[in-house]
Amino acid sequence: MGKHCQLVMGPAGSGKSTYCDVMRKYCEEVKRVVHVINLDPAAEVFQYPVSIDIKNLVTVDEVMDELKYGPNGGLVYAMEYLVENMDWLVDELGDYEDDYLIIDCPGQIELYSHIPVMKNLVTQLEQLGYRVCSVFLLDSQFILDNCKFISGALMCLSAMIRLEVPHVNVLTKIDVLKKTGSFKDIEKFLDLEVQTLVDDLNQETDNRFHRLNSAIGSLLEDYNLVGFLPLDITDQESLNILLQHIDNSIQYGEDLEPQENKDDHLNDEDHDEDTHDHDHDY
Numbered sequence: 001m002g003k004h005c006q007l008v009m010g011p012a013g014s015g016k017s018t019y020c021d022v023m024r025k026y027c028e029e030v031k032r033v034v035h036v037i038n039l040d041p042a043a044e045v046f047q048y049p050v051s052i053d054i055k056n057l058v059t060v061d062e063v064m065d066e067l068k069y070g071p072n073g074g075l076v077y078a079m080e081y082l083v084e085n086m087d088w089l090v091d092e093l094g095d096y097e098d099d100y101l102i103i104d105c106p107g108q109i110e111l112y113s114h115i116p117v118m119k120n121l122v123t124q125l126e127q128l129g130y131r132v133c134s135v136f137l138l139d140s141q142f143i144l145d146n147c148k149f150i151s152g153a154l155m156c157l158s159a160m161i162r163l164e165v166p167h168v169n170v171l172t173k174i175d176v177l178k179k180t181g182s183f184k185d186i187e188k189f190l191d192l193e194v195q196t197l198v199d200d201l202n203q204e205t206d207n208r209f210h211r212l213n214s215a216i217g218s219l220l221e222d223y224n225l226v227g228f229l230p231l232d233i234t235d236q237e238s239l240n241i242l243l244q245h246i247d248n249s250i251q252y253g254e255d256l257e258p259q260e261n262k263d264d265h266l267n268d269e270d271h272d273e274d275t276h277d278h279d280h281d282y
């Protein structure tokens with residue numbers, strides 16, 4: 001049936017591990033056999049049953065003790081160690097042939113921006129036959145204004161360009177925004193009008209930044225980074241929509257029998273064939 005996985009990334013505290021647990025539970029509800037892999041060598045507590053744990057190969061504490069590295073250097077070393085010892089991961093993955101994988105990654109942003117570790121990992125997964133969707137999470141509370149949004153969007157864009165796999169951007173902790181009444185502040189970012197964003201930025205910044213604002217607007221437009229999907233973990237429909245986008249991006253389920261396919265998509269009546277268009281990344 002093919003090998004599929006979600007690579008769950010994003011800055012520290014953006015909600016990656018929580019997402020992995022919530023998405024695992026949702027997948028199980030829609031009768032998908034799913035396993036969560038922990039690739040954070042510094043993780044201590046787990047909400048989900050860990051099917052494969054990088055800490056059985058290497059931990060940040062060991063690296064810090066043995067090599068006298070600090071926490072960030074220790075993490076980078078541990079991730080590079082993983083990439084150099086992919087045989088270990090290949091062996092572990094052997095137990096889960098054809099199951100759906102959700103991979104919980106560490107939150108250090110340098111892993112996504114200027115160190116090739118994640119790209120190497122993706123390449124190796126692809127060589128093993130996996131269709132990988134990068135799911136990039138941003139905490140919605142950190143994009144409540146235009147400048148913060150630009151900073152978050154560029155972070156997503158940088159990961160998307162480096163990894164070169166189907167990519168879905170997600171705004172997490174929407175339940176918190178709904179409770180505090182701030183959801184309206186991010187609605188405009190969910191269906192982004194780039195020109196409106198540039199106009200707003202121009203109003204907020206000095207004249208000398210206007211060309212930069214336009215250049216950033218063009219960059220977002222050129223790469224089609226036009227949207228984020230909101231995730232309210234308390235709302236099943238929100239999870240359903242997100243999983244459909246991820247499935248479409250990696251063609252999950254296209255080779256399933258019709259009956260199984262029906263089981264796989266609760267509330268699938270609204271399923272929109274147009275979302276197969278991979279040019280449109282969220």
Ligand SMILES: Nc1nc2c(ncn2[C@@H]2O[C@H](COP(=O)(O)OP(=O)(O)OP(=O)(O)O)[C@@H](O)[C@H]2O)c(=O)[nH]1
Pocket residue numbers: 010011012013014015016017018019040105106107108172173174175176231232233
């Ligand atoms: N209300 C609410 N809290 C959330 C949500 N997602 C995460 N949190 C909380 O935010 C904090 C960080 O969540 P984690 O899932 O540990 O985030 P992470 O990205 O895995 O963090 P690191 O592994 O440290 O990078 C925890 O206290 C979570 O309970 C959400 O959707 N809603």
Ligand SMILES: [Mg+2]
Pocket residue numbers: 016017018040043104105
């Ligand atoms: Mg985590």
